[in-house]
Amino acid sequence: MHKKAYLLLEDGFLIEGIAIGKIGTSGGEICFNTGMTGYQEIYTDPSYYGQIIVNTTAHIGNYGALDEEQESDKPKIAGLVVNDFAQEFSRKSGKESLQQYLERTGVVGISNVDTRMLVRYIRSKGAMNAIISSELSPEQLKEEIKKVPSMEGLELSSKVTTREAYFVGDPNASIKVAVLDLGIKKSIIENLASRGCYCKVFPAKTSFDEMAAWEPDGYFISNGPGDPSTMGYAINTVKKAVETKPVFGICLGHQLLALSNDISTYKMHHGHRGLNHPVKNILTGRGEMTSQNHGFAVSEKDIANNPNVEVTHVHLNDNTIMGIRVKGKNAFSVQYHPEASPGPHDSRYLFDQFLDMIRAEVRDRQKVTN
Known part of the structure; x- marks a missing residue:
């Protein structure tokens, strides 16, 4: 059975979806990447430290995960937002599913989100803080998001x-x-x-x-x-x-x-x-x-x-x-x-x-x- 998850933006915009990766709560600046491939390279790029990534590509996880494709020792992102999340992968060289990889490396995520709509929203409103949770209620998240620091003025x-x-x-x-x-x-x-x-x-x-x-x-x-x-x-x-x-x-x-x-x-x-x-x-x-x-x-x-x-x-x-x-x-x-x-x-x-x-x-x- 799928576990429910929430994505809350700092302006109060709330999205409900399905939990992926680690069950937990994580916040950061939300931004989107338009790359059609290379999701593992994106997640392990240290430049994304402190950020929640929205993948604009509709299908994520379909070719699994492979340690050789990491850009650092582990994912550096604060969280992950996707549309259609593949629990199974088809690449022969893949070593594990993306779900297994995210769980093993401690990344909190949410799927079944209309990412096209969300990207349009971010493009209109601008980058802002957000929080993902598969364990807290929307009301609790309204308090938790206040603890997420602004990227501006942050040395990382x-x-x-x-x-x-x-x-x-x-x-x-x-x-x-x-x-x-x-x-x-x-x-x-x-x-x-x-x-x-x-x-x-x-x-x-x-x-x-x-x-x-x-x-x-x-x-x-x-x-x-x-x-x-x-x-x-x-x-x-x-x-x-x-x-x-x-x-x-x-x-x-x-x-x-x-x-x-x-x-x-x-x-x-x-x-x-x-x-x-x-x-x-x-x-x-x-x-x-x-x-x-x-x-x-x-x-x-x-x-x-x-x-x-x-x-x-x-x-x-x-x-x-x-x-x-x-x-x-x-x-x-x-x-x-x-x-x-x-x-x-x-x-x-x-x-x-x-x-x-x-x-x-x-x-x-x-x-x-x-």
């Missing part, structure tokens, strides 16, 4: 970062990249390592001096959750890194590069989350279909008034800033996810661009030395 990277530094890649590789883990996806590190980088992944609050002591050839600033404006520690690290070696930032790393150049960020109405976001590379004129996951953006007004930063990419739907570079420095960033796991892979050239930048600087240093 320190909650999802690695606790100890670790290495990925070939120790004999010719390029060493220091990675600041603010909530990094596994596939980002794999994209660097597969291109011949030896990476040392540092905890979020590592000082620049400690990272520099490893003598890397470049710095990578990762994606992650929360409000970038609260992260003074990381802004300071990025500011120092830009003055020394090539720097590449993705998503939260993009926002921190902007903040380190006195460009502010702001909370978006409902953010960009999905696998089909069109972006134009202003430098080449080419379009890219991109994977995105962010609820904050870089101020267009501040960049227009900043002589030190140049826009390189824009979103073709709303003209938000998707990429920047610092003039006179080997530093650039993009708001979207070029590792794109799962797809599309239009933007993976950015990893090559970063490594070309590092190699060019290494050659220049060698010429000076010789």
Whole structure:
């Protein structure tokens, strides 16, 4: 027999459905992802920490779960909302059903929700807090939702970062990249390592001096959750890194590069989350279909008034800033996810661009030395 569950939004909108995953109660900011596939990659992306995810795809769970497709050690989402939930899966390589996976990893969810209606509601009203429960009454939820913190002003990277530094890649590789883990996806590190980088992944609050002591050839600033404006520690690290070696930032790393150049960020109405976001590379004129996951953006007004930063990419739907570079420095960033796991892979050239930048600087240093 199916157990009843409720989804309550902070404005009082209440939806009744069927419980999936763990029986319990969980709250967070509600947002939606338009990706047609890759639900496990979405749930395990640390950038979603503290958020309830609405999958817009009607059927979720039909290909089960597989640990190899995780972007971190376990799901980081605060809750899950779906329409039609598949209790059984048909993929031969799947190891367990999504229900088994969600129960095992402690994710509270609700199914049999008209997600198309709910997404229209969020697009109209904007992102807001919500709470899911399969154990409390609607009246009890009205009190519980008051305890859920606002995403604006929330520092979360320190909650999802690695606790100890670790290495990925070939120790004999010719390029060493220091990675600041603010909530990094596994596939980002794999994209660097597969291109011949030896990476040392540092905890979020590592000082620049400690990272520099490893003598890397470049710095990578990762994606992650929360409000970038609260992260003074990381802004300071990025500011120092830009003055020394090539720097590449993705998503939260993009926002921190902007903040380190006195460009502010702001909370978006409902953010960009999905696998089909069109972006134009202003430098080449080419379009890219991109994977995105962010609820904050870089101020267009501040960049227009900043002589030190140049826009390189824009979103073709709303003209938000998707990429920047610092003039006179080997530093650039993009708001979207070029590792794109799962797809599309239009933007993976950015990893090559970063490594070309590092190699060019290494050659220049060698010429000076010789």
